Amino acid sequence: MANRIVVRDVDAGYGAVRVLHGVSIEVRDGETVALLGTNGNGKSTLIKCIMGMVTPEAGEIFLETDGARVDLVGKSTEEIVSLGIALVPEGRRLFSRLSVAENLRLGTFRDKDPSRRQEMLERVFGLFPVLRQRVAQRAGTLSGGEGQMLSIARALMSRPRFLMLDEPSLGIMPRIVDSILDVLQLLHRQEGLTVLLVEQNVPAALAAAERGYVLQTGRIVAEGTSQSLLDSDLVRRAYLGM
Secondary structure (H helix, E strand, O other): OOOEEEEEEEEEEEOOEEEEEEEEEEEEOOOEEEEEOOOOOOHHHHHHHHOOOOOOOEEEEEEEEOOEEEEOOOOOHHHHHHOOEEEEOOOOOOOOOOEHHHHHHHOOOOOOOHHHHHHHHHHHHHHOHHHHHOOOOEHHHOOHHHHHHHHHHHHHOOOOOEEEEEOOOOOOOHHHHHHHHHHHHHHHHHHOOEEEEEEOOHHHHHHHOOEEEEEEOOEEEEEEEHHHHHHOHHHHHHHOOO
16 A cells, blocks of 8 residues: 555644544645645644644544555654654744754764765755755855755755645745745656645645645645645635635
8 A cells, every 4th residue: 555644534723722624634645635724623633632742632644655554643843854754844943053964963863874974965955955055054044945945955855755835935035935936846747745724825725735634724625636725615715716
């Protein structure tokens, strides 16, 4: 069976506040899937459930890989990363006092092989050449776009099979957003990287994805191919102002 991440009938929240209500999505091997919705609708909470940062109150989350099923609920974030799932968090969350190189090395904390680390370093420098120029610079002094590139590169250093990105376009110039999405599409085409793209920027997300889900008030209210979602009255009214 092909690799996939499955979220099924998940309820989750914080204390007495319920954020997700029976949410089900699936991200299959080699896909780019968009998770759409405005702030406060539960997108980040769903990502945190997948990464082991929030424990669902009901439902299941599992990874199917190499013919085996691995339940993710109850696993630590470190264990989930070791399964080949990486997250680029909202707001980048860089170690601002550390250099670009030091931030990148933190992405390879599980890999002690120096040659493999160097190989991955060259790979991300090829994808984001500006990071090579900034290698000794403190991460906190980068521009917003450069910081987002570093956050993505750090996640890629762990050699993930599944990459999740939470609002990668937030606070970044459209030109840089397009450049970042081009890199993701390149990785998708050349290496079959599986991507879950969590975004408010609906046109950009659906241009990069084959299909998507719309999350409103903690519930999936629409799903389908990118084109079918762009053509839907719900997406046109709620997100495109049409």
